Amino acid sequence: xxxxxxxxxxxxxxxxxxxxxxxxxxxxxxxxxxxxxxxxxxxxxxxxxxxxxxxxxxxxxxxxxxxxxxxxxxxxxxxxxxxxxxxxxxxxxxxxxxxxxxxxxxxxxxxxxxxxxxxxxxxxxxxxxxxxxxxxxxxxxxxxxxxxxxxxxxxxxxxxxxxxxxxxxxxxxxxxxxxxxxxxxxxxxxxxxxxxxxxxxxxxxxxxxxxxxxxxxxxxxxxxxxxxxxxxxxxxxxxxxxxxxxxxxxxxxxxxxxxxxxxxxxxxxxxxxxxxxxxxxxxxxxxxxxxxxxxxxxxxxxxxxxxxxxxxxxxxxxxxxxxxxxxx
Amino acid sequence: xxxxxxxxxxxxxxxxxxxxxxxxxxxxxxxxxxxxxxxxxxxxxxxxxxxxxxxxxxxxxxxxxxxxxxxxxxxxxxxxxxxxxxxxxxxxxxxxxxxxxxxxxxxxxxxxxxxxxxxxxxxxxxxxxxxxxxxxxxxxxxxxxxxxxxxxxxxxxxxxxxxxxxxxxxxxxxxxxxxxxxxxxxxxxxxxxxxxxxxxxxxxxxxxxxxxxxxxxxxxxxxxxxxxxxxxxxxxxxxxxxxxxxxxxxxxxxxxxxxxxxxxxxxxxxxx
Numbered sequence: 001x002x003x004x005x006x007x008x009x010x011x012x013x014x015x016x017x018x019x020x021x022x023x024x025x026x027x028x029x030x031x032x033x034x035x036x037x038x039x040x041x042x043x044x045x046x047x048x049x050x051x052x053x054x055x056x057x058x059x060x061x062x063x064x065x066x067x068x069x070x071x072x073x074x075x076x077x078x079x080x081x082x083x084x085x086x087x088x089x090x091x092x093x094x095x096x097x098x099x100x101x102x103x104x105x106x107x108x109x110x111x112x113x114x115x116x117x118x119x120x121x122x123x124x125x126x127x128x129x130x131x132x133x134x135x136x137x138x139x140x141x142x143x144x145x146x147x148x149x150x151x152x153x154x155x156x157x158x159x160x161x162x163x164x165x166x167x168x169x170x171x172x173x174x175x176x177x178x179x180x181x182x183x184x185x186x187x188x189x190x191x192x193x194x195x196x197x198x199x200x201x202x203x204x205x206x207x208x209x210x211x212x213x214x215x216x217x218x219x220x221x222x223x224x225x226x227x228x229x230x231x232x233x234x235x236x237x238x239x240x241x242x243x244x245x246x247x248x249x250x251x252x253x254x255x256x257x258x259x260x261x262x263x264x265x266x267x268x269x270x271x272x273x274x275x276x277x278x279x280x281x282x283x284x285x286x287x288x289x290x291x292x293x294x295x296x297x298x299x300x301x302x303x304x305x306x307x308x309x310x311x312x313x314x315x316x317x318x319x320x321x322x323x324x325x326x327x328x
Numbered sequence: 329x330x331x332x333x334x335x336x337x338x339x340x341x342x343x344x345x346x347x348x349x350x351x352x353x354x355x356x357x358x359x360x361x362x363x364x365x366x367x368x369x370x371x372x373x374x375x376x377x378x379x380x381x382x383x384x385x386x387x388x389x390x391x392x393x394x395x396x397x398x399x400x401x402x403x404x405x406x407x408x409x410x411x412x413x414x415x416x417x418x419x420x421x422x423x424x425x426x427x428x429x430x431x432x433x434x435x436x437x438x439x440x441x442x443x444x445x446x447x448x449x450x451x452x453x454x455x456x457x458x459x460x461x462x463x464x465x466x467x468x469x470x471x472x473x474x475x476x477x478x479x480x481x482x483x484x485x486x487x488x489x490x491x492x493x494x495x496x497x498x499x500x501x502x503x504x505x506x507x508x509x510x511x512x513x514x515x516x517x518x519x520x521x522x523x524x525x526x527x528x529x530x531x532x533x534x535x536x537x538x539x540x541x542x543x544x545x546x547x548x549x550x551x552x553x554x555x556x557x558x559x560x561x562x563x564x565x566x567x568x569x570x571x572x573x574x575x576x577x578x579x580x581x582x583x584x585x586x587x588x589x590x591x592x593x594x595x596x597x598x599x600x
Contacts (some may be wrong), residue, residue, distance in 0.1 A: 197452040204435050204446050211433035214395065215513065216421030216450040 005309040006167045011289045012282055017175030019281020020182045021240055025254055026273040027189065028233040033267050034193075034206045035226040037110070038119045042127035044255020046231060049134045051238030051247040054096055055145050056138040057088040063137045085147040089235070096231030097224075101128075104223045112209070112219070131252060134271075140249070145242035149177050178240045185236060186274055191227075193270065198225060206268075260308035266321020275319060280304045335373075338565060345373030347406075348549050349394070349517060354403035356389055363389040364400065365573045371517065376543050377551045379569035380562045382593060387553040388430060390570070391521050394551070395427045396420035399546065408516075422450050424493025428506045428517035430522045430553075436495035440486060440505050441477070443494055448473040477512050484508050484538060484546070500531040504538070511542060520552040521574070524559055532556075535565055557594065569593070 265276025359599035
């Protein structure tokens with residue numbers, strides 16, 4: 001097989017893996033959008049915050065250390081203990097649920113029946129608040145996140161492909177783990193939304209608030225539930241991206257990559273988020289590989305958005321989104 | 329159950345029981361506007377109770393008070409012999425009061441079947457994990473719920489559209505799906521907000537027949553709001569008449585028909 005084709009295959013595979021990570025972030029958006037019609041601008045920051053908190057808890061960092069030291073003139077930074085990864089993940093999840101409750105109690109509850117743009121603005125405010133809050137709580141330095149996931153070149157794939165084609169594929173172990181976890185997460189979410197009472201209630205709330213109330217669904221409960229699940233998805237995405245490229249502010253910017261993913265897949269579709277993520281992941285890697293040199297490189301920065309723009313023109317509801325037909 | 333009057337049998341052979349719901353001196357204000365002024369009436373088990381009145385009389389407001397969407401400034405709501413504390417609409421629904429809306433509130437993106445299934449939400453008890461895994465109690469419950477829902481779908485003659493997304497249905501059928509969803513909850517009290525609004529004569533006749541059949545077949549107590557005097561007089565056992573937020577009549581259709589205040593409200597009278 002020609003070297004070029006093999007290289008393209010490797011690029012495609014890596015693109016798929018990157019796409020899985022995009023899909024993970026996009027999933028968080030879809031969940032909240034489906035249940036409340038809110039485009040949650042804060043989803044990326046939630047992933048950042050979750051990752052920051054996870055690292056902080058694992059390393060035994062004292063929260064608000066800078067603030068405490070500045071006010072009391074003390075010099076505390078660490079508790080001096082290390083929390084096992086699993087336990088820390090559990091604590092972080094508890095914190096994300098608490099965050100969901102706070103968001104519902106102090107923000108969303110007061111904005112029932114408001115225009116979507118108002119809710120969107122509220123989530124922008126929420127994003128900046130959470131970003132600053134995360135900074136004050138855990139500090140703004142770049143942190144290393146290691147929850148014990150395997151990382152680095154997968155030797156088995158490298159060897160097997162080398163023996164078969166005379167060219168070893170470079171696939172990161174972390175990407176493989178991310179793919180498996182994303183697949184599990186998606187399956188769980190689909191089962192949850194299709195087969196459980198809460199899932200049915202969630203779809204009902206997404207469709208019509210008044211009708212949902214009339215069949216005995218508590219809106220507040222559903223919103224806290226949805227934001228908790230979105231917090232959980234953010235945590236998973238935060239762990240994956242954090243392990244890949246360190247926990248730092250740029251983590252929240254991956255949320256912007258989720259936007260084209262959603263336009264492709266449709267804002268209301270869980271499978272759409274996955275397929276959209278994969279298409280963007282593969283598309284941008286292959287495009288860079290094939291046309292990047294001719295176009296002067298760095299096409300990964302804009303490819304996703306151009307693709308999303310094309311979709312907006314020809315298929316505004318995305319691949320799997322609901323086409324809303326209104327009888328006139 | 330607190331009984332003030334003995335139960336009785338109607339001329340057409342249905343048994344009307346004791347008081348199921350009682351509204352005592354309800355007053356509802358929106359800022360300076362008084363939508364309901366000191367209204368009292370009761371709804372008895374097994375009856376079809378109508379609330380009628382001209383536009384803006386406060387009928388829908390009254391229904392919204394019963395279903396917990398509005399909370400009156402004064403007055404008490406008694407349900408099944410107990411005074412009801414102020415409740416959220418979803419809590420009222422869980423108590424066994426189902427309703428339909430004047431402007432139809434359905435889950436447009438879902439199929440007819442899924443819409444009707446949401447009516448069963450208050451009856452689902454199995455844990456989330458059991459439901460996700462489709463095990464044990466959840467499986468039995470789902471089967472039971474599906475059977476009940478299918479029965480209602482048959483009853484309201486909407487089998488042929490069970491898998492159709494509701495958004496695509498014409499108006500008259502949407503109204504019927506909404507009724508099906510309310511019925512699926514097996515409510516003790518069914519509230520219908522203008523079930524015949526915007527329908528043609530034939531559709532009105534169909535809907536009237538369904539309302540009567542529901543009452544007859546399931547023994548459901550029904551409180552309905554209607555604009556159209558003729559329909560109401562044929563359907564209901566007792567009628568409350570409202571005008572400008574006040575109660576101007578209460579009794580059997582014949583009583584109400586001969587009530588001078590009611591005639592004035594409907595035909596108009598010069599206020600001099």
